[in-house]
Amino acid sequence: MISRYSRKELTEIWSEENKYKIWLDIEVAAAQAMEKYKIIPRGVSGIVKKKGKIKVKRIQNIESKVKHDIIAFLTSISEQAGIKARYLHQGMTSSDVLDTSFNIQLVQSGKILLEDINKILNILKKKAKKYKFTPCIGRSHGIHAEPLTFGLKLASYYAEFRRNKRRLQSAIHEVATCAISGAVGTFANIDPRVEIFVAKKLKLRPETISTQIIPRDRHAYYFSVLGIIAGSIERLATEIRHLQRTEIYELQEFFSKEQKGSSAMPHKKNPILSENLTGLSRMVRSYVIPALENIALWHERDISHSSVERNIGPDANITLDFALNRLVNVLDKMIIYPKKMLSNINTTQGIIFSQELMLELTKTNLSREKSYKIVQLHAKKCISQNLNLFEVVKKDKNITNRISLNKLKKIFNYSSHFKRVNFIFKRVFK
Numbered sequence: 001m002i003s004r005y006s007r008k009e010l011t012e013i014w015s016e017e018n019k020y021k022i023w024l025d026i027e028v029a030a031a032q033a034m035e036k037y038k039i040i041p042r043g044v045s046g047i048v049k050k051k052g053k054i055k056v057k058r059i060q061n062i063e064s065k066v067k068h069d070i071i072a073f074l075t076s077i078s079e080q081a082g083i084k085a086r087y088l089h090q091g092m093t094s095s096d097v098l099d100t101s102f103n104i105q106l107v108q109s110g111k112i113l114l115e116d117i118n119k120i121l122n123i124l125k126k127k128a129k130k131y132k133f134t135p136c137i138g139r140s141h142g143i144h145a146e147p148l149t150f151g152l153k154l155a156s157y158y159a160e161f162r163r164n165k166r167r168l169q170s171a172i173h174e175v176a177t178c179a180i181s182g183a184v185g186t187f188a189n190i191d192p193r194v195e196i197f198v199a200k201k202l203k204l205r206p207e208t209i210s211t212q213i214i215p216r217d218r219h220a221y222y223f224s225v226l227g228i229i230a231g232s233i234e235r236l237a238t239e240i241r242h243l244q245r246t247e248i249y250e251l252q253e254f255f256s257k258e259q260k261g262s263s264a265m266p267h268k269k270n271p272i273l274s275e276n277l278t279g280l281s282r283m284v285r286s287y288v289i290p291a292l293e294n295i296a297l298w299h300e301r302d303i304s305h306s307s308v309e310r311n312i313g314p315d316a317n318i319t320l321d322f323a324l325n326r327l328v329n330v331l332d333k334m335i336i337y338p339k340k341m342l343s344n345i346n347t348t349q350g351i352i353f354s355q356e357l358m359l360e361l362t363k364t365n366l367s368r369e370k371s372y373k374i375v376q377l378h379a380k381k382c383i384s385q386n387l388n389l390f391e392v393v394k395k396d397k398n399i400t401n402r403i404s405l406n407k408l409k410k411i412f413n414y415s416s417h418f419k420r421v422n423f424i425f426k427r428v429f430k
Contacts, residue, residue, distance in 0.1 A: 005280060010321045013108045014314035020054045022101040023073055026198060027088050030180055033197035040087040047084050052077040070094040091190030093183045099214040100178045102309060104202060106222055109317035110172035116324035117165045121158060123331045128154035132421060135414055136250060136341035144348050147414040149421060150341060155428045157236050164229045171225040175218045178204040184300045185210040211300035223291035226316050230284035233323050237277035244271045250341045254333035273330050280323040287312040345414060350389035351379045356411045364402040374398065
């Protein structure tokens, strides 16, 4: 996590200040529950809430000596709250606080990421409808395939990010659990009602069964979803990069008046933001494997997951948030060149209509194999000699004896490829 790729909203969630604040909220909520069920004297939670202030430097100073973050935190709070603070943390283990707090931070982050995705969905929907019938060439293996519309291309990304939204909502729900169950999860020294109370207070669900920790398959799912979202960002960013290539140039990232593309070549306008998004996406995906490996801990818990989560917790969420917001900016300001899209469709001089021609020949009692071979030979000739397929086939008696000239003209018309656009849009944007 570096400031260059961070936004304030997320860095604040993963700040030491916010982490300790959540710890205090958990301890106060647990104390309130214990007071309610007459486990500790009344008034403890009130005094701690009133007098307990977050002093980051003091906590860190204590931790440097005791080598234990929760003990350092409790010591700092006790120094301020006085003798009654001795009732804090009764029957609890450190992971009750750490894991519940970590989950709250993930939920807080996840909700902002959902807002980011909503921004992307809004822009994609708006632009997809604007370019609903703007012709462009579809490519497979980087080679011209058949025509589609730029609106359909954007609708594809809209549908994918809508799936990502649902995945993230599911992942947030999955990780929104609370464990206040003691040293190995048996509630040996704490009433289960405390956990239920704390969970409700903090808008979480009690963990079904914990060990010393909340099971890490929940977290692995959350980080895996972040990795999938990063993959979707890269897919869209890669498309932008390809379409901005000089020989294609169907769109372009916004290039500001004072912006420079190259220290050596004044003409350069490079898709640097999309390239940056590709790199950031790689980083987010790199956090998925450590999250998966955190599932298999020793017995009721070891500490090998802790250092991993201290890194990937903030880094994955902050980086993805930044990437999503950068993508919003790229999409919003992206310059589209419909005339260039149309020009590119015509570059290959009609060979993109080879399928329709082949299918029409099969309707004249020719086998598919024979029809395919006839069209393929003409297409190869057109490619090698830079000829127009329509002009070539209309001179072939084997074809014109079977297909009328008017029918041939209808075949070589890209608008026929757009007859199902409304149908597809209804499915995507219903």
